[in-house]
Amino acid sequence: MKMVSLAGLAGALLMSVAPVATMAATPADTLVVAQNIDDIVSIDPAEAYEFSSGEYVTQTYDRLVQYEAEDTKKLVGGLAASWAADDAAKSITFTLRDGVKFASGNPLTGADVVYSFKRVVALNKAPAFILTQLGWTKDNVEQMVTASGNKVTVKYAGDFSSNFVLNVLAARPGSVVDSVTVKANEQNGDFGNAYLKGKSAGTGPFSLRAYRKAEILSLAANPSYFRSAPALKNVVIRHVAEAATQQLLLESGDVDMAKNLTPDQIASLQAKGGFKLENYxxxxxxxxxxxxxxxxxxxxxxxxxxxxxxxxxxxxxxxxxxxxxxxxxxxxxxxxxxxxxxxxxxxxxxxxxxxxxxxxxxxxxxxxxxxxxxxxxxxxxxxxxxxxxxxxxxxxxxxxxxxxxxxxxxxxxxxxxxxxxxxxxxxxxxxxxxxxxxxxxxxxxxxxxxxxxxxxxxxxxxxxxxxxxxxxxxxxxxxxxxxxxxxxxxxxxxxxxxxxxxRVAMAPAVSGYVNGATSDFVFYRLVKKN
Missing domain, CATH: 3.10.105.10 (Dipeptide-binding Protein; Domain 3)
Known part of the structure; x- marks a missing residue:
């Protein structure tokens, strides 16, 4: 394996964010994370089905209903301001929030929701079954999901309650994409799948600045996010497979957070002191x-x-x-x-x-x-x-x-x-x-x-x-x-x-990081560096 100096690796960490004068500390407006992210197969929310890609989708996209950083055990409205369920008719009608925009600047519409659900079913990638279990098929999805103005009606077929349906729609493939942008980048009927493997098109608190497989995920804050802008302007997640290298980078100040440390390394950091060590x-x-x-x-x-x-x-x-x-x-x-x-x-x-x-x-x-x-x-x-x-x-x-x-x-x-x-x-x-x-x-x-x-x-x-x-x-x-x-x-x-x-180790200046029970419940939106 080719070895590089800590300074060289730190430079790679930040190359997609902004040049800095020293590699001894990360920029005040940027969170740099050392993490093993080589499990990612795709970052398209219709295809993303790995732990690391789940974290990414949560940062860049929203669902009609979702679990949020403020309380990861409570299901709340996401892109939907409210909803009304009709168990007898097996349908739920959602009212979209006013004023929500995608990172492109395009306004959120009911057509975006219909298109997003349709593309998941049509692409039929790994996580598609989460939505198709509601009785949706390529042939009927446009009848099962309809929009009129700011109302979106979701129908389902099956012997289950509306509460189960809400949990399904809060899952990763329920993410809503910018249909105008994605349609403009479709290739040979792929519903923009190739495009979204290297770009984001969501309403989330962050948008994708750069992604290189098994190298880096660089995110930029969305200043107009409807739940308020993230506290930091940038999040850089660097693929660092070796736990020992993650520890060295954290100790040298070249990263703010290390996510894959061994028990021995955690014990070493505890003995040295000066780091936050959290269990989730x-x-x-x-x-x-x-x-x-x-x-x-x-x-x-x-x-x-x-x-x-x-x-x-x-x-x-x-x-x-x-x-x-x-x-x-x-x-x-x-x-x-x-x-x-x-x-x-x-x-x-x-x-x-x-x-x-x-x-x-x-x-x-x-x-x-x-x-x-x-x-x-x-x-x-x-x-x-x-x-x-x-x-x-x-x-x-x-x-x-x-x-x-x-x-x-x-x-x-x-x-x-x-x-x-x-x-x-x-x-x-x-x-x-x-x-x-x-x-x-x-x-x-x-x-x-x-x-x-x-x-x-x-x-x-x-x-x-x-x-x-x-x-x-x-x-x-x-x-x-x-x-x-x-x-x-x-x-x-x-x-x-x-x-x-x-077990996550972080610099003492870092606060507000939320790591829920699943990879979909990892949130960087509230992170601060004091």
Missing amino acids: PQAAVHFLSFNQKTPELTNPAVWEAARYLVNYQGMTSSFLKGQMRTHQAFWPAGFPGALEDTPYSYDPAKAKKILADAKVQLPIKVTLDVINSAPFTDMAQSLQQSFGEAGIQFEILPGTGSQVITKYRARTHKAMLLYWGPDFMDPHSNAKAFAFNEDNADDKYQSTTTWRNAWAPPKELNEATKAALAEPDPAKRNTIYLDLQKKVQASSPIVIMFQATS
Whole structure:
């Protein structure tokens, strides 16, 4: 790897913002962040489906309704000033805010909302299913979403309540784009997809100044943002994969924030003092999964044994300390309906007996795909060692985040170490991802862990997932989800191991940073440097 000096790297950090006289400190009006952002596949809000791209979309776009920096647990009006739901008619009518403009200066209109939802459905990229589950198709979306003046009416088809629909519309693909600008930059009927991979066209608190894949995201403040202009004029997110380099840059004053430090580095900063160290509970669950296209991994005994071959405590008490907690259910702890039981512990002797009783032929040799950065490579090495004791031998295949995720979506992996965060704040988001798959065909792409691992769950799980979605009573609904989690926890080719905690180190001058439970709830709008 080519090495560069800290001064040279700091210069790269700021080259898209403004020249500065010294590299010893960042500009007073600019927040510079060191972060691993190589998971980004696309920054088009109709295609963005990764953690880092989720953060970006929140800074640059708005939805009709959304969760805001001031209270990330409360759903409020975004581009909509108000709305009225008609459950009987399965429709919601939104009244748009007055005076909202896109970064281009174009005024927000109902036509922008209709176009934005239409392009998500028409493009049919990874997150499109979030909107199409409302019964929208390429053929009917313009009848399901209509506009008249400052009113937008959203219709839906399905046995679920309007509250569920609002949570769907608050998700990332519900972002509204500037239809005038995007249409002007369409290429061969792509709905501006190529254009929005390198430009922004939103109403958000920031607009995109520059994006270079696995290098930099540079954002400029929107001074006319309808919730008030951001406190800082610029945010620069620099891709720094190495945690040690992130620490050095923070200590030297060349960045204001480091987001991917190891526990040892956090401890080092604590010992030195002079930095803010914040913990943010996250909704992401981390799991090991087995592709059911791989014959050696289809025996349920292998799935059961795997649950006893993860050294949960060994990892969370060492290199994952402060970063993750043991969690073995698909809905994150801290949210209504979450199963917090952790019945499995590291027991290689029990795992060996399970495999022997089932007459599983050993050794099993499979590849394990993993993101090539901490702590994922450390987790993979731990799994390689512990599974090897029972005759399951992993060959670790490291790759960038986008490489690993793209492979997972194509179902070409064998074993995969990855993470999953809810697409929207409703248990159905994860239930559909981990317990539902009614069409396992290769040409029926679904953004779920079940489909990506070619696993067709038993019919009872599919039916229970649909029943929970339709249940109007919150208590009864949570009961169904608890039962679903127990069943997936007990028998599934997806071994859920941990729930993440985000630990962010920042310079003492930084305040106002908001990091909610999902990547969509990261906000820079209120950040100040005192």
